[in-house]
Amino acid sequence: MAAPRAWHDRGVTLQDSPFLRACRRLPVDRTPVWYMRQAGRSLPEYRRVRADVPMLEACARPDMIVEITMQPVRRHGVDAAIYFSDIVVPLKAIGLDLDIKSGVGPVVADPVRDAEGIKRLRELEPDDVSFVTEAVGTLVGELGPTPLIGFAGAPFTLASYLIEGGPSKNHERTKALMYGEPELWDDLMRRLSVITLEFLKVQVAAGAGAVQLFDSWVGALSAEDYRASVLPHTSWIFERLGELDVPRIHFGVGTGELLSLLSEAGADVVGVDWRVPLDKAAQRVQPATALQGNLDPAALFAPWEVVAERARDVLTRGRAAEGHIFNLGHGVLPNTDPDMLTRLTEFVHEESQT
Ligand code: CP3
Secondary structure (H helix, E strand, O other): OOOOOOHHOOOOHHOOOOOHHHHOOOOOOOOEEEEOOOOOOOOOHHHHOOOOOOOEEEEEEEEHHHHHHHHHHHHHHHHOEOOOOOOOOHHHHHHOOOEEEEEEEEOOOOOOOHHHHHOOOOOOOOHHHHHHHHHHHHHHHHHHHHHHOEEEEOOOHHHHHHHHHHHHHHOOOHHHHHHHHHOOOHHHHHHHHHHHHHHHHHHHHEEEEEEEEEEEOHHHOHHHHHHHHHHHHHHHHHHHHHHHHOOOOEOOOHHHHHHHHHHHHOOOOEEOOOOHHHHHHHHHHHOOEEEEEEHHHHHOOOOHHHHHHHHHHHHHHHHOOOOOOEEEEEOOOOOHHHHHHHHHHHHHHHHOOO
């Protein structure tokens, strides 16, 4: 059953959608809302369709991609869909031996740690990900005026998985390469930037209305190291994305100290985790930058009154930004009650209209 979408019912077009308008810092009649990881284990219908299909197989099957991407849109009535995939999909598509283990995350069979390993990172061709083109094409047809967000992992976060061989708390091997072998590091980052850009371009060419670059783990770096070793690469990606004329979102976790640099990289929208209130974040980003966020995903485990109070606070502080897209400060946690998300979506819509 489709959730009510007032602006949709009034015949609003894609470009008039609250999400795209807020990304462009245009006035909206209510704050748009979507959730990182809205498609995933919090939904029983997701667990059902994924039951017998491994994650990376699901990410390469247009029928699965379309169904899973649509699930949270149908259930919660969110203002944007996010393309169902994973940040390691383009790396798998160029032939790297990696898998996604449930409860763990991406695991790389033969980690990339030297010049030989880095040479294995060839460019991504659109044909390597023809399933993306097919799935996005079907999705934009089904979504109508609801925008589809394409996404990719940023080079630092991808490099961390490739170098460490899996999830990492301290990113020590990654930093060892970055600090100790800057030329190799730059080569790795350049290759990953080319792959990331191509993966995003394929999604936009097929109809994605916005893109989000996830640099989830870059908050592990100091501002100085970010500026020297990451910023040139993310700036390169955002500059080239600028030619595509879709809003660009940039997000990382634990990036309070990096927000101004993250914003310097050139995104139209900066995603903020729950650690920095949006009114403070608004002072840290470049002028003419919209903000996305930032309710603590763990707050959804508290009673509804607490969730509502905190969501209201996010909306209030979000008014300090030039444009605000409501979201969580990171992804939906797997045990989240999906009814909380539906209720939160309605609350944000109603509350921001008054
Ligand atoms: O709904 C959405 O947001 C779209 C789908 C999406 C997934 N991964 C699906 C997924 C998106 C945007 C991602 C991006 C992603 N993947 C990031 C950046 C976003 C973030 O959360 O910071 C990162 C760091 C990854 C790497 C990764 N893949 C992790 C950490 C995990 C979770 C491991 C676990 O099981 O807890 C994955 C697996 C993954 N990606 C799942 C989903 C739905 C779970 C797979 C399953 O059902 O078992």
